[in-house]
Amino acid sequence: MKQLSERIKEAAFGSLSSGQVEMVIGWQKGPLWWQSFPAFITDPGETASLIWDPFSVSNLNKYLLNEVPKKKIALFLKGCDALGFNQLLRDGRVEREKVLLFGIPCDGLVDPARVEATGLSKGLLQVKKEREELVFYYKEGQRKAPARDFYYSKCLSCRYPNPVTCDEMLGEAVPCQPLERFANVSKLEAASLEERFTYWSRHFSRCIRCFACRNVCPACSCRECIFDIAEPRWLGKAKESGETLFYHITRAYHVAGRCVDCGECARICPLGIPLAELNRKFIKDINELYGEYDAGADLDKEAPLLTFKSDDPDVSA
Amino acid sequence: MSVNLKQGPFEPLIIAFCCNWCSYAGGDLAGTGRMTYPANVRVIRVPCSSCVSSNFILRAFQRGADGVVVAGCHPGDCHYTSGNYFARRRFLLLQRFLEFLGMEPERFQVHWISASEGNRFAAVMTETTEKIRALGPNRKLRDTR
Amino acid sequence: MKKITKEKLALFWELLARRATLYLPLQEDGVVNFAPWKNGARVNLRENSLVPPKNVFFPQAETYLRFQTGAKKLQLESLEPEEEFILFGVRPCDVASFTILDKVFLEEPVDGLYAKRRRLGTLVSLGCNEPGETCFCTSFELEPAFAPGADVMVWDMGEFLLWEAQSEKGDELTAKINELLDEAAPEESASALSLRNTTAAGEAAAGCQQEWNTAGLQEVLRGKFNVELWEKLYHRCLGCGICTYLCPTCHCFDIQDFSRGLEGERFRCWDSCMFAEFTLMASGENPRPTQKERVRQRFLHKLLYFPSKYGLYACVGCGRCVRKCPVHLDITQVMEPIK
Numbered sequence: 173m174k175q176l177s178e179r180i181k182e183a184a185f186g187s188l189s190s191g192q193v194e195m196v197i198g199w200q201k202g203p204l205w206w207q208s209f210p211a212f213i214t215d216p217g218e219t220a221s222l223i224w225d226p227f228s229v230s231n232l233n234k235y236l237l238n239e240v241p242k243k244k245i246a247l248f249l250k251g252c253d254a255l256g257f258n259q260l261l262r263d264g265r266v267e268r269e270k271v272l273l274f275g276i277p278c279d280g281l282v283d284p285a286r287v288e289a290t291g292l293s294k295g296l297l298q299v300k301k302e303r304e305e306l307v308f309y310y311k312e313g314q315r316k317a318p319a320r321d322f323y324y325s326k327c328l329s330c331r332y333p334n335p336v337t338c339d340e341m342l343g344e345a346v347p348c349q350p351l352e353r354f355a356n357v358s359k360l361e362a363a364s365l366e367e368r369f370t371y372w373s374r375h376f377s378r379c380i381r382c383f384a385c386r387n388v389c390p391a392c393s394c395r396e397c398i399f400d401i402a403e404p405r406w407l408g409k410a411k412e413s414g415e416t417l418f419y420h421i422t423r424a425y426h427v428a429g430r431c432v433d434c435g436e437c438a439r440i441c442p443l444g445i446p447l448a449e450l451n452r453k454f455i456k457d458i459n460e461l462y463g464e465y466d467a468g469a470d471l472d473k474e475a476p477l478l479t480f481k482s483d484d485p486d487v488s489a
Numbered sequence: 490m491s492v493n494l495k496q497g498p499f500e501p502l503i504i505a506f507c508c509n510w511c512s513y514a515g516g517d518l519a520g521t522g523r524m525t526y527p528a529n530v531r532v533i534r535v536p537c538s539s540c541v542s543s544n545f546i547l548r549a550f551q552r553g554a555d556g557v558v559v560a561g562c563h564p565g566d567c568h569y570t571s572g573n574y575f576a577r578r579r580f581l582l583l584q585r586f587l588e589f590l591g592m593e594p595e596r597f598q599v600h601w602i603s604a605s606e607g608n609r610f611a612a613v614m615t616e617t618t619e620k621i622r623a624l625g626p627n628r629k630l631r632d633t634r
Numbered sequence: 635m636k637k638i639t640k641e642k643l644a645l646f647w648e649l650l651a652r653r654a655t656l657y658l659p660l661q662e663d664g665v666v667n668f669a670p671w672k673n674g675a676r677v678n679l680r681e682n683s684l685v686p687p688k689n690v691f692f693p694q695a696e697t698y699l700r701f702q703t704g705a706k707k708l709q710l711e712s713l714e715p716e717e718e719f720i721l722f723g724v725r726p727c728d729v730a731s732f733t734i735l736d737k738v739f740l741e742e743p744v745d746g747l748y749a750k751r752r753r754l755g756t757l758v759s760l761g762c763n764e765p766g767e768t769c770f771c772t773s774f775e776l777e778p779a780f781a782p783g784a785d786v787m788v789w790d791m792g793e794f795l796l797w798e799a800q801s802e803k804g805d806e807l808t809a810k811i812n813e814l815l816d817e818a819a820p821e822e823s824a825s826a827l828s829l830r831n832t833t834a835a836g837e838a839a840a841g842c843q844q845e846w847n848t849a850g851l852q853e854v855l856r857g858k859f860n861v862e863l864w865e866k867l868y869h870r871c872l873g874c875g876i877c878t879y880l881c882p883t884c885h886c887f888d889i890q891d892f893s894r895g896l897e898g899e900r901f902r903c904w905d906s907c908m909f910a911e912f913t914l915m916a917s918g919e920n921p922r923p924t925q926k927e928r929v930r931q932r933f934l935h936k937l938l939y940f941p942s943k944y945g946l947y948a949c950v951g952c953g954r955c956v957r958k959c960p961v962h963l964d965i966t967q968v969m970e971p972i973k
C-alpha cells in the first residue's frame with residue numbers, strides 16, 4: 173500500500189503541476205484511525221497530503237457532477253468507483269474528455285464497525301495493510317490479523333476489484349474471489365410473504381430519510397430529483413410507513429438496470445438498512461428475465477430497461 | 490374517498506389505468522355492449538400503458554386502493570409502436586419487487602386488452618375484483634393517516 | 635442514594651412501563667435507538683443511541699392539527715401530546731442538549747408541543763463509564779458521568795445501578811418504584827463520585843479522548859464568514875441529512891399539510907440546513923445556493939450565532955457527527971483549523 177500511496181501523490185503532483193488538470197480529487201487522512209475522506213486539491217504543493225489506506229472507501233466520481241463543468245479534473249477510481257463512473261458517463265452526466273482517471277486495483281477495504289466488533293479499536297492509533305494482513309498500532313505496540321476478516325461486505329462480494337476503465341493504472345491487478353452476491357436475496361425470496369413484509373417494515377421503520385443513500389449513488393444523478401420536488405410533493409415528509417415505502421421502492425426502481433452494485437448506498441446508511449438487497453433483487457431479476465447485464469461494465473450491451481424483445485416473458489400471467 | 494371507509498362488508502377499491510387506444514376503448518365497448526363489471530373499478534384513462542409511472546401506482550396504494558390494474562394494447566399493437574413492450578419489462582420488475590417486499594402479487598396486475606375485447610375487459614375486471622375481495626383490504630402500502 | 639441490582643432490571647422495566655410509556659435504548663439489527671420498551675425487547679445500556687433522544691420531545695414528524703372543510707365552516711381540531719413517559723438511559727451530553735432545545739422552544743413564543751412533552755416526561759440519565767472514541771462533551775464543560783438537568787441520575791456499577799433523584803419529578807418516580815430499590819451503602823455511593831471524577835478528568839482511557847479548547851471560540855469565529863476555510867471544507871459534503879438529523883441539538887423544522895379529499899392534517903417535521911431545498915423560496919431564489927453556504931451555516935449556527943443569542947454553544951460533544959458523517963466533515967474539523 174505504501175507504494176500505491178506514493179504513486180497517487182506522484183500522479184496528482186504530475187497532472188497538476190503540468191497544468192493538465194486544474195483539480196485532483198483523492199483522499200486525505202483525518203485525526204482518527206478510520207477517518208479517510210475525499211480531498212479536493214488544486215495546489216501541486218498540497219498533493220503530499222493525499223493518502224491511500226484501508227479506509228479510502230469514499231467514492232469520488234459523484235463529485236464530478238458538481239465540479240466538472242468548470243474544469244478538467246483528475247480522480248482516482250477503485251474497482252467499484254470505475255463502474256459508477258461508467259454509469260455517469262452512460263447517463264450523459266459527465267464528459268469523458270474533462271476527466272483524467274487513475275485506476276487503483278483494490279482487493280478490499282476495512283469496515284471500522286468490524287474492527288470495533290472485535291474490540292481491537294480500543295486505544296487504536298493507526299491501521300496499515302501489509303500484504304494479506306492488517307497491522308493495528310497502539311501506544312504499547314502492535315497486533316496483526318488477517319485483513320479479509322475486516323472487509324466491508326460490499327468488498328467481499330466485489331466482482332470488479334480492478335477498475336474496468338481508467339487512463340492510467342496505478343498498481344498491479346489484484347485477484348478476485350467474490351462471495352455469492354445474491355445469497356441474501358435468495359434467502360428472502362424463499363421466506364413467506366408475511367415474513368418478508370415484517371423484515372422490510374422493521375428495517376424501513378428506522379429510516380430517517382437523510383437521503384445519504386441517494387446522494388452517494390452514481391446512478392442517482394438526475395438534475396432534479398423526484399424526492400426534492402415540492403410541487404407536486406410526491407414524497408411527503410411525515411414519518412409514515414407508506415411514505416417510507418414509497419421512498420424505498422422508488423429509489424431502488426429508479427436505479428434498476430443502472431445500479432452498478434457498488435454497494436455505496438448500503439455502506440453509507442447510518443441506520444444499517446440493507447439497501448443492497450433491494451438493488452440486487454432488481455439485478456437478479458433482470459439477469460434471469462432479460463439476460464446477464466452488469467451496469468457499468470457491459471458497455472457494449474443495451475441497458476435492459478431501454479430495450480425489449482418481442483418475446484419477453486409476459487407480465488399479465 | 491375510499492370505498493372501504495363505508496360501513497358494511499368489505500368492498501375493494503381498484504384503480505385501473507387504461508390506455509386510451511385499446512383498453513379504455515375496450516371498457517367503453519363493455520359499457521355500450523351492456524356487459525357488467527363491478528363498480529369497485531375506477532378507470533383512469535392514460536395515453537399508453539408506458540405512461541403509467543410507478544408513482545401513480547404507489548400513490549394509488551398509499552391513498553387507499555386495494556388493487557391496481559394497468560391495461561394496455563396487446564404486445565405488438567401499441568399505438569406508439571413499442572410503448573407496451575417497454576412497459577412489460579418495467580412492470581414485471583415492479584411486480585416482482587413489490588412481492589419481494591411482502592405485497593400480495595395479485596394486488597398489482599397488468600393486462601393486455603384490445604378495443605374489441607369488451608368481454609375480456611369485463612371478465613378481467615370482475616375476476617380482479619373477486620381476487621382482491623378475497624384478499625381483503627390492502628394495508629401494506631397504505632397511508633395510515 | 636439508592637441502588638438496584640441487575641437481576642431485578644427485567645422486573646424494573648416492567649414496573650416502570652406500567653407507570654408510563656418507558657423509552658429505553660433498545661437494540662435492533664445491531665442499531666441502538668430509544669423506543670418504547672416492550673416485553674422481550676433488547677435493552678442496551680452500554681452504547682449511546684444512534685438517533686438522539688431529542689426525537690422523544692421533538693419527534694421527526696408530529697401532527698398537531700386536523701381540519702375538515704366541506705361543511706359550512708372550516709372545522710379545526712388541535713392535537714396535543716397526552717401521554718406521560720419516562721425516558722431512561724439518556725447520556726449526560728444528550729441531557730445537556732435539552733437545555734439547548736429549551737432555549738429555542740421554551741422562550742417566548744413558547745412551543746406548546748415541546749413544552750407539554752417536557753412536562754409529561756421524566757428524564758433518567760445514565761452516566762458514562764467510559765466515554766467513546768468520538769466523545770468530547772468535556773470540551774463544553776459537561777461531565778460524562780453527571781447530568782444536572784436530569785430528574786434522576788443513574789450510574790452503572792457493574793452488579794447494580796446506583797439511583798439518585800435530583801428533582802421533584804425524580805422523587806415522585808423514586809417513590810413509585812421504591813419496592814425495587816435498596817439503600818446503597820456509603821462506599822457504594824462514593825463510587826459514583828469517583829466515577830464522576832475519573833471520567834471528567836479526561837485522563838487516559840477513562841476520560842474523553844478528545845479535548846477542545848472552546849473558550850473564546852465564539853470570538854475567533856466572528857468575522858470568519860468569508861474565510862477560505864469554507865471553500866476548502868464544503869467540496870466533500872454530500873448534502874445528506876445525517877449530521878443534522880443525528881445531532882441532538884439541531885432543531886430546524888418544516889410545517890407541512892397532508893390532505894385527502896375534504897379533510898387533512900398539519901404536521902411539523904425535521905428539516906435540515908444541509909438540504910438545498912431548505913432555503914429555496916417560492917420565487918425560485920435560493921439565498922444559500924451551494925453546499926458551501928449550507929456547511930458554513932451549520933457550523934456558524936452552532937458555534938457563533940447560537941452562543942451570541944443564548945450564551946451557550948449549540949453542540950454538546952456527543953460525537954455523533956464525528957462518527958457518522960460519511961466524509962468526516964464533522965464539527966471538530968471546523969474547530970481545529972479555525973483556532
Ligand code: SF4
Binds near residue numbers: 378379383386440443
Ligand atoms: S441512508 Fe438510510 S436512513 Fe438515510 S434515507 Fe437512505 S435508507 Fe434512510
Ligand code: SF4
Binds near residue numbers: 432434435436438451
Ligand atoms: S444503488 Fe447503491 S449499489 Fe447501486 S449504484 Fe447506487 S449506490 Fe451503488
Ligand code: SF4
Binds near residue numbers: 391392396423
Ligand atoms: S432517486 Fe430517482 S429521481 Fe432521484 S436522483 Fe435517483 S434516479 Fe433520479
Ligand code: SF4
Binds near residue numbers: 871872908960
Ligand atoms: S457534513 Fe457530512 S453528514 Fe452532514 S450533510 Fe455533509 S456529508 Fe452529510
Ligand code: SF4
Binds near residue numbers: 952956
Ligand atoms: S454537532 Fe456533532 S458532536 Fe455536536 S452535538 Fe451535534 S452531533 Fe453531537
Ligand code: FES
Binds near residue numbers: 508560561562568573
Ligand atoms: S397505446 Fe395502448 S399500450 Fe401503448
